[in-house]
Amino acid sequence: MTKRENPLGLWISRGVIWVLLSVVALIMIFPFLYMFFTSLKTTTDVFRAPPRLLPYSPVTVEVDGAQVNVYSFVIDGVERSMIVDTAAGTTQFGFFGAPSDINAADPQASANLRQIPMAEATPTGNRVTIGGQNFDEYTVTVDGETQTLLLAYRRGLRRFVALDDPNVETYAVERLAPLQEQVVFQWSNYNSVLNLRNLDRSLINTALVTVLVTAGQVVTSLLGGYAFSRIPFRGRNAVFLVYLGTIMIPFVVLIIPLYQLMVIIGWQNRLASLIFPWIFTAYGTFLMRQFFITIPKDLEEAAFLDGLSRLGILWRVFVPLSGPAIATQTIITFLYAWNSFVWPLVIINEGNT
Structure with a gap:
């Protein structure tokens, strides 16, 4: 008797495996997603810390014919959309506190400070020393009551007014104010890059060379692999070993003689010099040969009988029958051709034409 599997346990195990594989797949694809979304961000958003995955852009409105950023402030418990009052300029504010509230080591970290315009503060002429630091004394009005407080520090603030009610205002540092943002994909980034120093032509040339090199290597590897695996001829194995041994020759050894050969042929500064020297590959021939060996000879003999x-x-x-081998070589060759740098740098001196 065969033991019958529990359907519930089978579904649970498959579910756990699916979840684990999905998590691993997400981890693997996350860097690609982050790079893709980063390419659609503004320059400011790219260098934002901490970074975000999606591209955000500030919300803007048109004021007097110009686009201005919209900020979000909580005024009297109500969140309001506000903009900078460009006509008001920068207002100097003082941050005042009692001597017990002043942090002499870092005045901006002091607690319970009152934010008051410097124009509304009157200096008394006295100075108080706290922790070896001198702080000026001012007379200010807080909640209708006149108090004598110390100036911890001063800062220039911008006036912000509400979009729906200009009488509602607040003051803050513009670069530190909370911007209202929305997800906006900056597709124009790609157009800007393509128009940068003839980069569109560079991409076309790279794609053309990559496709032709990949196609050439696959074709020659198929022909070579079939010849070395199925066609008997004198010295076949010896020739194959010599050809395979060329894989061990470092590329740097071939640069100078290959460059001289291209100059003699007249292919310097030509796309042909980036294509034809690389459409023959011992690795691809070896890959195809090893795969062809696994194909039963009966299929070949049957094809001979059919007159092929x-x-x-x-x-x-x-x-x-060689789909996996062809796909493997195509991927490897495509990546190699696309990332090729040294040889194009040596043989091409006239840019993209």
Whole structure:
């Protein structure tokens, strides 16, 4: 008798596996998502700390023909949308407190300070020393009561007025005021980059070279792999070993002779020099050969009986069965060709034309 599995336990185990795989997949894809959303941010939002995933932009309104930022303040327990009163300029405010409230080491960290315009404060001419620091004494009015307090520090503040009622006002440092923001994707960033120093032409050239190199390597690897795996000829294994051994030759050893060859042929500063030297690869040929060896010979013999040529067998039998190998080589070759830097830097000296 075969033991019957518990359906509930099977669903639970599958659910746990699905959750774990989803979490791992999200962790793996998160850096890509962050880079993508960062490309759609404004410059200010890119350098914001702490960083955010989605691109935010300030909410703006038109005032006197100009776009101004909208800020959010809580006035008397009500959250209001406010803008800077550009006509008012900067107002000097003093932050006053009792001697017991002053933090001599860091006056801006003092507790229970009163924010009062300097124009409404009257100096008494006295100074009080706290923790080795001197603080000026002023006479100020707080809640209708005249008090003598110490000036902890002063700061220039901007006047903010409510959008729906200009009589509602508050004062704050503009760069520290809480902006109202909304998610806005800056698709124009891509247009700006493409128009930067002929970058659109650079991308076209890179894509063209990458596609042609990838296609060339796949085609030559298919032909070479089939020849080394299925076509018997004298010295086949020896030739294959020599060809495979070229993988061990460092690229830096080939730069000078390859450069001289391109100059002799007349391919310097030509896209051909970025394509044709790289459409032959020992690694791709080795990959295809090893995969073709696993394909049963019965299929090849049946194709021979049906009258197919060597090329027909390769195209109609081997290629359809070699999807995983072709996909692997395509991905590896595409990444290599796209990220190629040293050889284009050496052989191309006239920019993107």
